[in-house]
Amino acid sequence: MKFNTVTIKDIAKALGLSTSTVSRALRGGYEISEETKKIVLEYAEKINYRPNPIALSLKERRSHSIGVVVSEIANNFFSQAINGVESVAYNRDYHVIITQSHERFDREVMNVEHLASRSVDGLLISLSSESSDISYLKSLHDKGLPMVFFDRITEEIHTHRVIADNLKGSFEATEYLISLGHKRIAHITNASHLSITRERLEGYKAALQRYQLPFNEDYVKHGKSQGIEQEEIDQAIRELFELPEPPEAIFIAQDKLSLFCLMAIKKLAPAHLEDIAIAGFTNANVVDLFSPSITAVRQPAFDMGKTATELLLQLIESKRPVEEFQTKVFNTELIFTNSHRISG
Amino acid sequence: MKFNTVTIKDIAKALGLSTSTVSRALRGGYEISEETKKIVLEYAEKINYRPNPIALSLKERRSHSIGVVVSEIANNFFSQAINGVESVAYNRDYHVIITQSHERFDREVMNVEHLASRSVDGLLISLSSESSDISYLKSLHDKGLPMVFFDRITEEIHTHRVIADNLKGSFEATEYLISLGHKRIAHITNASHLSITRERLEGYKAALQRYQLPFNEDYVKHGKSQGIEQEEIDQAIRELFELPEPPEAIFIAQDKLSLFCLMAIKKLAPAHLEDIAIAGFTNANVVDLFSPSITAVRQPAFDMGKTATELLLQLIESKRPVEEFQTKVFNTELIFTNSHRISG
DNA sequence: TTGAAAGCGCTAACAT
DNA sequence: ATGTTAGCGCTTTCAA
Numbered sequence: 001m002k003f004n005t006v007t008i009k010d011i012a013k014a015l016g017l018s019t020s021t022v023s024r025a026l027r028g029g030y031e032i033s034e035e036t037k038k039i040v041l042e043y044a045e046k047i048n049y050r051p052n053p054i055a056l057s058l059k060e061r062r063s064h065s066i067g068v069v070v071s072e073i074a075n076n077f078f079s080q081a082i083n084g085v086e087s088v089a090y091n092r093d094y095h096v097i098i099t100q101s102h103e104r105f106d107r108e109v110m111n112v113e114h115l116a117s118r119s120v121d122g123l124l125i126s127l128s129s130e131s132s133d134i135s136y137l138k139s140l141h142d143k144g145l146p147m148v149f150f151d152r153i154t155e156e157i158h159t160h161r162v163i164a165d166n167l168k169g170s171f172e173a174t175e176y177l178i179s180l181g182h183k184r185i186a187h188i189t190n191a192s193h194l195s196i197t198r199e200r201l202e203g204y205k206a207a208l209q210r211y212q213l214p215f216n217e218d219y220v221k222h223g224k225s226q227g228i229e230q231e232e233i234d235q236a237i238r239e240l241f242e243l244p245e246p247p248e249a250i251f252i253a254q255d256k257l258s259l260f261c262l263m264a265i266k267k268l269a270p271a272h273l274e275d276i277a278i279a280g281f282t283n284a285n286v287v288d289l290f291s292p293s294i295t296a297v298r299q300p301a302f303d304m305g306k307t308a309t310e311l312l313l314q315l316i317e318s319k320r321p322v323e324e325f326q327t328k329v330f331n332t333e334l335i336f337t338n339s340h341r342i343s344g
Numbered sequence: 345m346k347f348n349t350v351t352i353k354d355i356a357k358a359l360g361l362s363t364s365t366v367s368r369a370l371r372g373g374y375e376i377s378e379e380t381k382k383i384v385l386e387y388a389e390k391i392n393y394r395p396n397p398i399a400l401s402l403k404e405r406r407s408h409s410i411g412v413v414v415s416e417i418a419n420n421f422f423s424q425a426i427n428g429v430e431s432v433a434y435n436r437d438y439h440v441i442i443t444q445s446h447e448r449f450d451r452e453v454m455n456v457e458h459l460a461s462r463s464v465d466g467l468l469i470s471l472s473s474e475s476s477d478i479s480y481l482k483s484l485h486d487k488g489l490p491m492v493f494f495d496r497i498t499e500e501i502h503t504h505r506v507i508a509d510n511l512k513g514s515f516e517a518t519e520y521l522i523s524l525g526h527k528r529i530a531h532i533t534n535a536s537h538l539s540i541t542r543e544r545l546e547g548y549k550a551a552l553q554r555y556q557l558p559f560n561e562d563y564v565k566h567g568k569s570q571g572i573e574q575e576e577i578d579q580a581i582r583e584l585f586e587l588p589e590p591p592e593a594i595f596i597a598q599d600k601l602s603l604f605c606l607m608a609i610k611k612l613a614p615a616h617l618e619d620i621a622i623a624g625f626t627n628a629n630v631v632d633l634f635s636p637s638i639t640a641v642r643q644p645a646f647d648m649g650k651t652a653t654e655l656l657l658q659l660i661e662s663k664r665p666v667e668e669f670q671t672k673v674f675n676t677e678l679i680f681t682n683s684h685r686i687s688g
Numbered sequence: 689t690t691g692a693a694a695g696c697g698c699t700a701a702c703a704t
Numbered sequence: 705a706t707g708t709t710a711g712c713g714c715t716t717t718c719a720a
Contacts, residue, residue, distance in 0.1 A: 005487075007697055018707045023699060033705060053461050054402045055697035058712050073426065073442070079418035086444070095458055098417070098442040100430070114439055117397050143349075259630045266632060284630075286603045288610060291635035351713055362691045367715060377689060399713035402696050 006049045015043060026051070057119045065095035066312060067115030068124045071103045071152075076283035077255045077301045078126070081150065084305025085124060092313055094121070105130035112137065122146035122312045124305075127154065129191040129223075146315035150308040151299075153195045153327075160311040161327040164299040166196055169332030170203025171210075173279040173297045174251050176334060178211050180277050182249040186219040186240050188233065188261055188280075189253035197222070200253040200281070219247055223257060233260040234268060241269050252280030259284065262292055281332075288337050296335040304330055350393045359387060370395075401463045409439035410656060411459030412468045415447045415496075420627035421599045421645045422470070425494065428649025429468060436657055438465070449474035456481065466490035466656045468649075471498060473535040473567075490659035494652040495643075497539045497671075504655040505671040508643040510540055513676030514547025515554075517623040517641045518595050520678060522555050524621050526593040530563040530584050532577065532605055532624075533597035541566070544597040544625070563591055567601060577604040578612060585613050596624030603628065606636055625676075632681050640679040648674055 008026070012019045017036070025032045025040035026049075043049075057063040068085055070078040082098060089096045097115060101108035108128045113136075115123060125147060127134070134154055141147055141157050150162040177185050187204045190197040201220070208215050221236035240247055250265075252258040258280035266273065279295040287296045307328050315322055352370070356363045361380070369376045369384035370393075387393075401407045412429055414422040426442060433440045441459060445452035452472045457480075459467060469491060471478070478498055485491055485501050494506040521529050531548045534541040545564070552559050565580035584591055594609075596602040602624035610617065623639040631640045651672050659666055 008699095009697075019697090020699075020708080021706055023697095024706090027699090031705060036705080050457075050461060052402075052697050053458075054398055054463055055712090056699085057398045058396075058402050058696090058714095059698055059700095061712080072423075073417045074420070074423035076418070079416075079423070082417065083444075083446075096443075099440075100427075102427075113394075114397075117394060119398055259633070262633050263630060286607060286628075286634075289603070289606050289634045289636075290630075291633060352715095353713075363714080364692080364716075365690055367713095368690090371715090375689060380689080396713050399696090400715085402698095402712090403714055403716095405696080 006047050007052070008049075010047070011040065011044055011049060015039060061119060062121045063095075063119040064093060065097055065120050066122045066124060066309070066316075067097045067099065067112075067118075067120040069099050069101060069108060069111050069115070070126050071101050071128050072256070073098065073100055075255050076285065077151070077281075077299055080283055080301035081126075081305035081308075084302035084307075085309045086305075087302075088306050088309040088313070094313065101128040101131075103129045105133075109136055112140070116140055116145055122148070122316045124308050124312055125149055126151040127194065128152075129194055132193045146312060148308045148312040148315070150304055151196060155195075158325060160308075160315065160325050162304050162308040162311065162330070163195070163199075163327065164304065164330050164332050166199035166332075167203040167206065169281070169297045169299075169334075170200040170251070170253070171207045172203075172332075172334050173281075173295065174204045174207035175210070176295060177249040177251060177277050177279055178207060178213065180249070182277055183213055184216075184219065184245055184247045185213070185249045185251060186221070186247035187251050187253065188221045188223070188236055188257055190223050190257070192222050197253065204251055204253075218243060230260050230263060233257060234264045237261065237264040237268050241272070246272075248275070249277040249279070252278070252282075254280075255282045255284070258282040258294060258296075262290060262294060265292060279334075287335065290337070293337050295337070298333045298335050300330050300333070304328075350391050351396070352393075355384065355387055355391070355393060359383060405463060406465045407439075407463040408437060409441055409464050410466045410468060410653070410660075411441045411443065411456075411462075411464040413443050413445060413452060413455050413459070414470050415445050415472050416600070417442065417444055419599050420629065421495070421625075421643055424627055424645035425470075425649035425652075428646035428651075429653045430649075431646075432650050432653040432657070438657065445472040445475075447473045449477075453480055456484070460484055460489055466492070466660045468652050468656055469493055470495040471538065472496075473538055476537045490656060492652045492656040492659070494648055495540065499539075502669060504652075504659065504669050506648050506652040506655065506674070507539070507543075507671065508648065508674050508676050510543035510676075511547040511550070513625070513641045513643075513678075514544040514595070514597070515551045516547075516676075516678050517625075517639065518548045518551035519554070520639060521593040521595060521621050521623055522551060522557065524593070526621055527557055528560075528563065528589055528591045529557070529593045529595060530565070530591035531595050531597065532565045532567070532580055532601055534567050534601070536566050541597065548595055548597075562587060574604050574607060577601060578608045581605065581608040581612050585616070590616075592619070593621040593623070596622070596626075598624075599626045599628070602626040602638060602640075606634060606638060609636060623678075631679065634681070637681050639681070642677045642679050644674050644677070648672075 008019050008022050012022045022040055025037045073079050086096050099111040105128055108131055134156060138157055148160045153161045153163055189201060205215055223232050252261050273292050281297045283298055283301050352363050352366050356366045366384055369381045417423050430440050443455040449472055452475055478500060482501055492504045497505045497507055549559055567576050596605050617636050625641045627642055627645050
């Protein structure tokens with residue numbers, strides 16, 4: 001089971017040179033005569049020599065690859081962000097290794113440790129909804145593994161962060177629902193310790209307050225930690241509509257939750273389909289097709305992925321320890337669809 | 345930039361043993377005394393020793409990881425298939441490295457070569473729509489790299505394959521459209537050299553023939569090789585509706601194309617929204633929400649991913665060269681939504 | 689039962 | 705300008 005059978009040794013032997021000369025010639029070392037260089041390069045080309053990256057990693061302690069940890073690639077936000085990551089990484093000759101935590105803490109730890117032990121040069125992480133104790137990350141970070149957090153970030157580790165302006169995005173969405181004349185607005189969101197959950201809840205509250213609407217605890221539904229089951233959202237919707245004063249509008253704080261929520265309403269509350277207003281975070285690019293329609297809070301996922309990667313590569317390639325960290329905040333966009341005008 | 349600072353050498357030094365003894369003790373070599381074993385294991389545990397997988401890979405020529413190459417993780421079929429892959433791989437202690445070709449041949453080659461040179465133990469591939477010359481894969485396969493094709497397969501490499509029953513799925517979808525009374529049925533599909541394209545086109549033709557409808561070349565639209573642009577589908581839809589006899593129904597051969605197609609119709613032919621019937625391959629799990637509605641041909645993506653991985657691990661772990669290869673064919677499911685009854 | 693030494697592919701300090 | 709050698713972390717003959 002060996003490919004890449006061709007090694008530097010083979011070239012050296014064939015050309016009657018030493019391995020070090022060959023090595024230097026291949027990487028264009030200036031001490032090598034043009035002639036030798038030429039011979040070596042031509043021969044290497046001829047026999048299709050490829051350096052063995054594993055040997056390189058072992059030696060150099062780096063791999064020219066970065067690891068990405070997200071909860072679900074099936075989430076539109078993440079798959080778009082990953083495309084942004086790749087666009088930067090490939091241009092700068094880094095490989096991207098994608099892993100999913102499926103919102104589970106143990107999976108996240110396992111992925112991170114595997115990536116670290118495989119000598120990825122850095123990590124791009126969006127925390128799973130189960131991850132509250134992140135000391136395992138902290139210790140890797142302390143040991144010098146560069147990392148950048150995006151989307152679901154933590155304050156506990158001092159490094160670059162890339163997020164959307166969750167507070168503003170939520171405020172605007174809620175405000176929009178209020179502008180439609182609704183007063184009873186529910187909020188469906190993630191596990192409460194996630195950064196995005198807190199910020200989006202804050203935006204929702206801020207809008208209520210701004211328009212002097214009361215905040216009602218009963219209108220807020222947190223997905224359980226796993227938060228990726230239709231079941232859970234069905235239950236939340238049921239409870240909301242069983243309230244003595246059911247909501248007239250719903251604001252949802254996350255991509256998959258938004259879709260589950262539309263499904264749940266269609267299934268469980270068809271009578272309300274026409275009159276309930278829905279807004280929610282989602283990066284689905286077929287949002288125009290949805291019925292019931294939803295006003296989408298869209299994050300610039302691609303750009304966020306790009307920026308996070310640029311920051312990470314900056315950390316990785318910096319000669320001296322970086323002391324100044326940035327938190328880049330991206331604006332969200334509120335997207336109105338006219339599908340309810342067409343089909344409802 | 346070194347983590348994993350703890351090596352076998354450290355343990356050996358601390359315990360006054362040789363590295364080889366420690367190595368053997370750690371992997372439970374039977375020649376080591378119980379006592380030494382115990383001491384070593386306890387100490388290793390205490391200082392949190394983790395073997396360096398890179399060193400292992402260099403030595404053993406394998407990595408206990410498998411590579412996956414798909415065109416787009418944002419495609420529902422693929423993200424679901426990958427979940428199936430992971431479910432098997434993690435249970436058997438393999439890591440999964442996901443890469444995307446974005447329907448580009450050069451990206452595919454680059455990914456495959458990177459994976460191979462990183463000593464993945466095997467490859468799970470669904471070809472990009474640009475990939476017609478796959479000699480680069482053939483040569484890796486000849487050198488002994490185990491690979492299993494799924495979804496977009498090739499006949500040129502003799503190995504296991506996992507596909508859906510594309511012919512039957514297409515036949516049933518087309519038949520369903522015919523059963524609604526439609527006679528002019530268009531077909532929108534991928535690049536013509538892909539296996540799935542051929543098979544699905546065949547199914548479509550077979551259904552037409554079975555019900556004695558004429559096959560009309562003008563009703564068939566192939567996405568260009570890149571096939572992942574809304575633009576392209578818009579153009580196809582425009583052309584179809586400009587025909588003297590525009591289609592009454594459309595059958596679409598692929599996940600993303602189906603969604604693009606719904607968007608295009610909504611945008612460009614709103615007048616037809618109520619009367620055109622649409623069926624298409626898609627694994628979107630929010631298909632119930634779509635308006636216009638679509639009858640979905642759904643592939644058992646998760647199971648296909650699982651099976652492909654089981655076959656691959658079988659190849660990887662087989663002691664002797666495998667000579668007998670299987671092509672596993674999975675049934676598709678036709679899913680009817682009632683959303684057009686509710687909203688239209 | 690344990691240790692010494694070689695080697696996986698490559699680079700780099702140290703000769704020459 | 706080129707060669708010799710050691711070493712990255714680990715396993716595995718071969719010796720003791």
